[in-house]
Amino acid sequence: xxxxxxxxxxxxxxxxxxxxxxxxxxxxxxxxxxxxxxxxxxxxxxxxxxxxxxxxxxxxxxxxxxxxxxxxxxxxxxxxxxxxxxxxxxxxxxxxxxxxxxxxxxxxxxxxxxxxxxxxxxxxxxxxxxxxxxxxxxxxxxxxxxxxxxxxxxxxxxxxxxxxxxxxxxxxxxxxxxxxxxxxxxxxxxxxxxxxxxxxxxxxxxxxxxxxxxxxxxxxxxxxxxxxxxxxxxxxxxxxxxxxxxxxxxxxxxxxxxxxxxxxxxxxxxxxxxxxxxxxxxxxxxxxxxxxxxxxxxxxxxxxxxxxxxxxxxxxxxxxxxxxxxxxxxxxxxxxxxxxxxxxxxx
Amino acid sequence: xxxxxxxxxxxxxxxxxxxxxxxxxxxxxxxxxxxxxxxxxxxxxxxxxxxxxxxxxxxxxxxxxxxxxxxxxxxxxxxxxxxxxxxxxxxxxxxxxxxxxxxxxxxxxxxxxxxxxxxxxxxxxxxxxxxxxxxxxxxxxxxxxxxxxxxxxxxxxxxxxxxxxxxxxxxxxxxxxxxxxxxxxxxxxxxxxxxxxxxxxxxxxxxxxxxxxxxxxxxxxxxxxxxxxxxxxxxxxxxxxxxxxxxxxxxxxxxxxxxxxxxxxxxxxxxxxxxxxxxxxxxxxxxxxxxxxxxxxxxxx
Numbered sequence: 001x002x003x004x005x006x007x008x009x010x011x012x013x014x015x016x017x018x019x020x021x022x023x024x025x026x027x028x029x030x031x032x033x034x035x036x037x038x039x040x041x042x043x044x045x046x047x048x049x050x051x052x053x054x055x056x057x058x059x060x061x062x063x064x065x066x067x068x069x070x071x072x073x074x075x076x077x078x079x080x081x082x083x084x085x086x087x088x089x090x091x092x093x094x095x096x097x098x099x100x101x102x103x104x105x106x107x108x109x110x111x112x113x114x115x116x117x118x119x120x121x122x123x124x125x126x127x128x129x130x131x132x133x134x135x136x137x138x139x140x141x142x143x144x145x146x147x148x149x150x151x152x153x154x155x156x157x158x159x160x161x162x163x164x165x166x167x168x169x170x171x172x173x174x175x176x177x178x179x180x181x182x183x184x185x186x187x188x189x190x191x192x193x194x195x196x197x198x199x200x201x202x203x204x205x206x207x208x209x210x211x212x213x214x215x216x217x218x219x220x221x222x223x224x225x226x227x228x229x230x231x232x233x234x235x236x237x238x239x240x241x242x243x244x245x246x247x248x249x250x251x252x253x254x255x256x257x258x259x260x261x262x263x264x265x266x267x268x269x270x271x272x273x274x275x276x277x278x279x280x281x282x283x284x285x286x287x288x289x290x291x292x293x294x295x296x297x298x299x300x301x302x303x304x305x306x307x308x309x310x311x312x313x314x315x316x317x318x319x320x321x322x323x324x325x326x327x328x329x330x331x332x333x334x335x336x337x338x339x340x341x342x343x344x345x346x347x
Numbered sequence: 348x349x350x351x352x353x354x355x356x357x358x359x360x361x362x363x364x365x366x367x368x369x370x371x372x373x374x375x376x377x378x379x380x381x382x383x384x385x386x387x388x389x390x391x392x393x394x395x396x397x398x399x400x401x402x403x404x405x406x407x408x409x410x411x412x413x414x415x416x417x418x419x420x421x422x423x424x425x426x427x428x429x430x431x432x433x434x435x436x437x438x439x440x441x442x443x444x445x446x447x448x449x450x451x452x453x454x455x456x457x458x459x460x461x462x463x464x465x466x467x468x469x470x471x472x473x474x475x476x477x478x479x480x481x482x483x484x485x486x487x488x489x490x491x492x493x494x495x496x497x498x499x500x501x502x503x504x505x506x507x508x509x510x511x512x513x514x515x516x517x518x519x520x521x522x523x524x525x526x527x528x529x530x531x532x533x534x535x536x537x538x539x540x541x542x543x544x545x546x547x548x549x550x551x552x553x554x555x556x557x558x559x560x561x562x563x564x565x566x567x568x569x570x571x572x573x574x575x576x577x578x579x580x581x582x583x584x585x586x587x588x589x590x591x592x593x594x595x596x597x598x599x600x601x602x603x604x605x606x607x608x609x610x611x612x613x614x615x616x617x618x619x620x621x622x623x624x625x626x627x628x629x630x631x632x633x634x635x636x637x638x639x640x641x642x643x644x645x646x647x648x
Contacts, residue, residue, distance in 0.1 A: 275566070275570070278566055278569070278611070279566060285612065289569075289608065289611075289612075292569075292570070292573055293573065293604070296573050296574075296576055296577045299577060300577055300580050300584065303584055304580075304583075304584045307584050307585055307586065308584070308586075
């Protein structure tokens with residue numbers, strides 16, 4: 001295998017694993033298993049929950065006063081170990097990219113940034129546990145997970161075999177507009193994912209048990225000021241456990257409403273981007289079509305979640321849908337830019 | 348439909364000509380959706396008078412609207428290959444005969460609905476008839492490429508009419524059925540309009556493929572099909588229907604989307620007509636699935 005084929009294979013493996021880790025992470029959060037192991041990096045001081053369960057000290061003097069729940073502990077440790085494996089893969093990717101930098105398979109800055117983000121992501125994973133699920137850390141942990149996924153996806157898309165034959169770089173009619181709309185769509189979906197993470201980490205989903213109204217009203221009592229004070233929880237009592245959320249109901253309602261309004265805005269932005277891509281045709285069309293179908297699916301999942309009383313599998317699917325929607329938006333953006341920048345594939 | 352008019356000049360009106368005037372296959376689909384509306388409106392079997400007289404009245408009104416459409420469109424029909432053999436362009440029936448027949452059907456329909464069902468059903472049915480036979484045919488159809496989108500409201504009314512025949516008021520769930528047909532009409536009709544665009548151009552009707560081109564229409568068909576896929580999941584999402592309906596809707600939507608994608612990205616000459624034919628199968632099975640889901644044991648759902 002050529003060097004570039006190795007890099008490509010590792011990038012594809014890391015991307016696939018990363019998608020699994022992201023959704024598994026969401027499952028851990030949504031099944032309230034985030035503190036399944038209240039210490040870090042071990043689980044009740046052991047390598048596995050099985051080891052912790054066999055240790056009689058776990059029962060007599062549990063870490064942080066939390067008795068071991070074996071199912072939650074396994075979910076949390078599975079997430080940590082798969083994420084650790086992903087970290088190792090990305091370290092390999094960065095090392096190879098830097099070692100073979102003369103071949104210009106991937107730019108050195110790209111793989112260095114990827115590694116830096118993964119290290120930061122590991123730290124945020126630790127803080128999520130040790131700082132007892134403060135929404136700021138949980139949300140940042142989600143966002144950097146999505147960032148890692150996005151960078152790996154961009155790498156996979158870019159490392160695809162280059163198109164044969166000369167590609168004309170002449171401006172296509174509608175290209176500039178499509179690029180603008182695709183970029184706007186990317187910004188919109190990113191903000192909407194951040195709002196979704198904020199909704200989940202503040203346990204605000206159930207604040208509105210109905211749709212399209214909330215608590216039977218179009219404009220229920222909502223406290224937007226208290227809803228978005230990310231530093232407050234961090235500065236407050238470090239021993240305060242955030243599991244289940246601490247905000248009062250109007251603040252949670254405000255968060256939920258923001259995510260709904262965001263859904264409207266993001267949907268319109270992505271719809272515009274998808275239509276622009278479909279009208280442009282060529283390599284943009286499949287990405288635009290995928291984006292359109294995933295947008296429809298994600299809206300269905302989002303509304304169904306509320307109507308069906310927030311079942312765990314739908315909530316997890318909502319996270320997976322967000323990830324896929326982000327990937328489709330990135331693919332659309334990628335298809336609108338020439339193959340040469342910013343990463344080139346040689347030999 | 349009817350026999351080819353080999354002896355067209357014989358000009359003697361038969362019951363077949365009157366029958367064809369009612370667009371029996373379109374009316375059949377309309378009545379199917381209306382019957383489903385009637386059946387879904389009630390737990391178990393709905394009152395028999397609503398079921399029988401309600402749907403009979405709706406069917407007669409639809410037939411009346413179809414006959415009026417034949418009269419008003421007879422000049423256009425004569426210019427299009429698809430409609431050239433209709434009873435009026437061939438001279439089998441005189442416009443006055445057809446109009447009298449339409450009025451008769453309409454009056455019988457109203458009498459049945461007012462006498463045996465309820466006034467709200469009669470009023471809504473009458474409104475739908477006017478929207479289709481007059482507003483759409485006389486004005487919308489020739490005025491804007493959005494003709495079938497707006498006029499689709501008349502075609503989407505039957506399940507609501509069937510529903511109101513039982514409940515005597517308009518429920519959100521009935522409007523959901525309305526919404527399904529409303530979103531279904533554009534991809535259904537535009538697939539046909541792409542196939543018949545030369546006919547429409549010849550007859551000076553501003554159908555979307557004529558005014559904005561085939562490519563633009565294909566895009567809109569695709570977008571409406573995606574929208575339809577979302578809307579047809581609403582009955583499950585709102586808890587109105589269960590898993591049987593969900594499974595059917597997912598399968599039918601997958602197939603319909605496949606047709607729309609093929610139309611957009613791999614257009615072959617026969618694809619528009621194939622999609623058009625499937626759109627009818629689609630709506631039929633979707634409504635039958637609603638029905639099946641309504642009557643099969645709820646433990647499955």
